[in-house]
Each structure stands twice: as C-alpha cells, then as structure tokens.
Amino acid sequence: MNLKSSLDKISIFQQVGTVADQLGMETYLVGGYVRDILLERPSKDIDFVCIGDGIRLAQAVSRSLENRPAVSVFKNFGTAMIRIDDWEVEFVGARKESYQTASRKPKVEAGTLQEDQERRDLTINTLGVAVNKENYGTLLDPFEGLKDLKRKVIRTPTDPNITFSDDPLRMLRAVRFAAQLKFDIAPDTFEGIIRNASRLSIISGERIIDELNKIIMTDKPSYGFKLLFVSGLLKEFFPEMVALQGVDSVGDKSHKDNFYHTLQVLDNLSARSDNLWLRWAAIMHDIAKPATKRFNQKAGWTFHGHEDKGARMTPGIFRRLKLPMDDRMKYVQKLVKLHLRPIALVNDEVTDAALRRLLFEAGDDVEDLMQLCRADVTSKNNHKVKRFLANFDKVEKKLQEVEAKDQVRNFQPPVSGDEIMTIFGLKPSRIVGDLKEEIKEAILDGQIQNNKNEALQLMYELAAKKGIEKKTNE
Structure with a gap:
C-alpha cells in the first residue's frame, strides 16, 4: 500500500x-x-x-x-x-x-x-x-x-519480560490485538506473558474489563479466551471461569469440559449477535456448574440448580470485575436464570400457562433468550443438533401463538395495589400484595383473561374469601 x-x-x-x-x-x-x-x-x-x-x-x-x-x-x-x-x-x-x-x-x-x-x-x-x-x-x-504485520505476528519491540513487567496491561493488549487481528503471539512474547501474569494484580479492574470486553467483541472470542487461559492471565481476574475447565470421570461416566463448552456457546452466539451483554450471558450461563456438580450412580454427573445459583452469582462477579451494576447486569442475570426453561417447553403436552410464565418472566428479552438457547447446542452429533434446533423452532412458534392470544409479555396486573387499597380501605400491607399476586397468577394460569373486568371480579371473590369487605362511603 x-x-x-x-x-x-x-x-x-x-x-x-x-x-x-x-x-x-x-x-x-x-x-x-x-x-x-x-x-x-x-x-x-x-x-x-x-x-x-x-x-x-x-x-x-x-x-x-x-x-x-x-x-x-x-x-x-x-x-x-x-x-x-x-x-x-x-x-x-x-x-x-x-x-x-x-x-x-x-x-x-x-x-x-x-x-x-x-x-x-x-x-x-x-x-x-x-x-x-x-x-x-x-x-x-x-x-x-x-x-510482523505481513507475518501476522504479535511481538514486543524490546525484551518482553521488561515490556510486560513495566506495564502489565500490555499483556492484555497483546491478547486483544491477537484476537482482533487473528494474529499469532510470538513464542518469546507469549513466554513473557506467562512469566509476568501475576503482575496483572497492579492493574485496575476498569482497565482490565475494558480490554476483556474488546476481546469478547471480536469475531471469534474463544481465541482470545484460550490465550488468556493458557497464559495464566484469566485466573488472575476471573477464577470462576477458569474453574469450569476440566473433566471428571467415575467409571465410564464423564461430563463435558464446561470451559470449552462455554467458549463454543460464546462463538455460536457471536456469529449471530454483536450484543456485548448477550455475549456476557453466554459466558455466565454455566458459571455455577462447578459449585453444583454432583455424581449420581444412576444419572451420572448432574448440575441441578446451576441456572439459579449462576443468577445469584452474577451480581458479585459483575461488581468485582467492575462491570455495570444496572439493567445490563439484571439482563444477564435474567438470561442465566432462564436459559434452561425453553427446552422444557418442547413437549407437545406443554400447557399455555407454562408458555405464558416464560413470556412474562423473559419480557422483551425472550428473543435474546432463544438466541442463547440455540447457541447452547454444542453437540458434535449433527443429527442431535438439528433435532434440538428444530425443537426450539417449535417453542418459538408456541410462544408467538400464546403472545398473540394473551399478550402477557411485560404485562402489569390490570388492578394495581393502589386501587386495591382504595376499594377496600386498606393500608399498605401483605394482604394487598397477596391479592395482586393472586390476580397475576390467575392470568398466567389462564383462569381469567388479562383484562380489567375479569381481574376486578376475581379480586372481589378473593377478598370475600379472606373476609375483606368493600369500603363504604359514609
């Protein structure tokens, strides 16, 4: 040029x-x-x-x-x-x-x-x-x-030991440039990163997460994460992710390596979306598997409840990594908690109530949730992958049908807490919350339609059963 x-x-x-x-x-x-x-x-x-x-x-x-x-x-x-x-x-x-x-x-x-x-x-x-x-x-x-540009090589201009020891952030930059440009890191430069990985402790969390997010936003972020893992940098600031690596076996029963599975999910998702926080949901979706791993002689390895525990772990990890503690964190937390739910809705006998509940809980993020679920299919068995993806097609169709009919995505109960207090002359109390919650549950269960008249009628019936009388004007 x-x-x-x-x-x-x-x-x-x-x-x-x-x-x-x-x-x-x-x-x-x-x-x-x-x-x-x-x-x-x-x-x-x-x-x-x-x-x-x-x-x-x-x-x-x-x-x-x-x-x-x-x-x-x-x-x-x-x-x-x-x-x-x-x-x-x-x-x-x-x-x-x-x-x-x-x-x-x-x-x-x-x-x-x-x-x-x-x-x-x-x-x-x-x-x-x-x-x-x-x-x-x-x-x-x-x-x-x-x-080096022509050879596609990342290399330090002087002794890498001195370069990285002087400013340890340069190690993350080396990995980031390798990931962005799809370059190799020269052997002596990579050795310098390995030797100086512990020096990362003097770098602020804000600087680290800025580089990490740039790695996450590359075309194939697994490459950058593998470099972070092998070099020892990842364990310096994200030990929960490092804990995913490894396979345990008892007899002929083993589980998959959840670190490399997570990277595959991240790559799958990155091919479809450049939403940074959806990519973070992919990183976090199985983060609690090490903490929930159990061996059962009949079932083999299980990770029961990892989605709930992973959701509970999300705020702490975000806070430590200096990630935003706002709606973006709550979005990731929600997707982590719900990521197993859609596959349970494949069965032909699944009720509209179950579909309504997922729509209500996922809200406007239901499409992103389905993207995460599709990316989570990482089997090497192509037939199995096609079957799972076809199942998700069915779930999406069912969700669209229920949403068109019931309009429960992000809905607010037709009767507010203030209205309940006004009608019955109540002060803020548990009974008000209980009435509001029971109306919401009835709508989700399909017992009543999502409209004001049916909600009010049910409210009066529930209040009568609890001995609550309508306030009279004196």
Whole structure:
C-alpha cells in the first residue's frame, strides 16, 4: 500500500506537517492509525509525536484551522487532543519512560523518536510516518513492525519480560490485538506473558474489563479466551471461569469440559449477535456448574440448580470485575436464570400457562433468550443438533401463538395495589400484595383473561374469601 497516497486523502496530515514545519518541529504520525492504514482497517484515533512540545503543536494546529477547534490539554501526561470531524487527534512530545515495580505509571522524560518507539507495547504499534514536507510519507520501522504485520505476528519491540513487567496491561493488549487481528503471539512474547501474569494484580479492574470486553467483541472470542487461559492471565481476574475447565470421570461416566463448552456457546452466539451483554450471558450461563456438580450412580454427573445459583452469582462477579451494576447486569442475570426453561417447553403436552410464565418472566428479552438457547447446542452429533434446533423452532412458534392470544409479555396486573387499597380501605400491607399476586397468577394460569373486568371480579371473590369487605362511603 502507498502510504503517501493514503495520507493525502485526509487533509489533517498535510495541515499538521505544514504547522510543524513552521514551528521547526520534527513530527510523525505514529501507532495504531499507521497500523490500520497498512491493514486497511477503519480507525478514528490519530496520534502525532513531535520532537518538542506536543501541547504547543496542538495549539498551533488548532489556530491554523478555520473553525479553531478546542484543545483539551492533559498537562500531567504532556498531551493535547483536538476533535476534527469524526477524528480524535492527539499530540505528544517524544518521550522515554522508566517504571517503579509497584506501579504501571511511568516517570516520563523528553526523549528521542527512537526512545518513544521503544516504549510502545508491540512492534505493530511502533510504526511511524513522517509528515514534515521534506520527508512526507516516509515510513519509520525500527522494529520490523511491517514484517510482523505481513507475518501476522504479535511481538514486543524490546525484551518482553521488561515490556510486560513495566506495564502489565500490555499483556492484555497483546491478547486483544491477537484476537482482533487473528494474529499469532510470538513464542518469546507469549513466554513473557506467562512469566509476568501475576503482575496483572497492579492493574485496575476498569482497565482490565475494558480490554476483556474488546476481546469478547471480536469475531471469534474463544481465541482470545484460550490465550488468556493458557497464559495464566484469566485466573488472575476471573477464577470462576477458569474453574469450569476440566473433566471428571467415575467409571465410564464423564461430563463435558464446561470451559470449552462455554467458549463454543460464546462463538455460536457471536456469529449471530454483536450484543456485548448477550455475549456476557453466554459466558455466565454455566458459571455455577462447578459449585453444583454432583455424581449420581444412576444419572451420572448432574448440575441441578446451576441456572439459579449462576443468577445469584452474577451480581458479585459483575461488581468485582467492575462491570455495570444496572439493567445490563439484571439482563444477564435474567438470561442465566432462564436459559434452561425453553427446552422444557418442547413437549407437545406443554400447557399455555407454562408458555405464558416464560413470556412474562423473559419480557422483551425472550428473543435474546432463544438466541442463547440455540447457541447452547454444542453437540458434535449433527443429527442431535438439528433435532434440538428444530425443537426450539417449535417453542418459538408456541410462544408467538400464546403472545398473540394473551399478550402477557411485560404485562402489569390490570388492578394495581393502589386501587386495591382504595376499594377496600386498606393500608399498605401483605394482604394487598397477596391479592395482586393472586390476580397475576390467575392470568398466567389462564383462569381469567388479562383484562380489567375479569381481574376486578376475581379480586372481589378473593377478598370475600379472606373476609375483606368493600369500603363504604359514609
């Protein structure tokens, strides 16, 4: 690919070069944007390194532009950023770094371009392109990053032991780039990750989960998870998932490896959906199997109640991993709890009441639940897979029929607690909740229709049985 022609398509590169020349600053486009040009991948982050004051260069570039975009200055890091259309353009002076063992925050000093490239995490991120007029478009590649791009290899520019020990987050970035780009990690670089995996303990949970979510959102996330598992990184922050790995046997009875099953479910789902939280439901759906594993001489290995325990484990895991403790967590928790329910509805004798209950509990997430259930079919027996998927077709058809007839998805009981209290002159109490719950159950069981008149009639009947009289106006 012709780098110069690629740069010429976007005016900011020549603009920065012109301003840099006016200031007498040697300036380069560096890092991810150069990598992505060469890989023909989209990119929105543009980074410039100059020999000198990056903040001064950013301010001069802003003044040179017609609309004079605001400059965000980060003095502690010696960086500045301006937004130009959809681009985030960052400027920094070339620097060198030194680290203390207990922290990933470096001591930063002004440095040469070579020292700036040396401090970067991977060779494919060390590439630089000159933007000054004299050598515009010239590629600087001191660590053979271009060769690694062509070979599809992830490698550190210097000793991986030092690179990863200095900033352990780089280990997760190495795995993330391998997963995103479908590259291999060079043997010595992977050995460096294994040796330094325990150093991940000095990295904040927020940084870790940011990288993990990027791995989860790759085309085939199982690859990234396998690298995390084999390297020892996964057990540093997600031991519950590591506990899924392994197979126990008693006589001729064994269970499947639930770690690799989970990864297959995740891949199956990822082929159908780019919903991050649905992918998290796939990761979490069997998370409680180690805790619920039992051996029965007749039945073999069982995991009774793993869906309920997994749902109970979800908030604690989300909290520890610094994942959001909001409706997204509740969504994952709900899908974990319900993921076994649809297969139980395959039987031809299944009642409408059972279907109504699933629709009521799953609400608007019932389609996502069915996607998870389909992804959960991982047998190597193709005939068995086809049979299970055909069964889910039946369940979906039944659910659609019941929903069209009864409209119970996300329904609220036609009679509210406030109405019950007003009609009978009651204060907030258990009896009010009981009446409301019994009306809801009657609708789900199909005893009455989901409408106000039938709900009120049942309410009066239930109240009479409990000795509750309608309030009279005095």
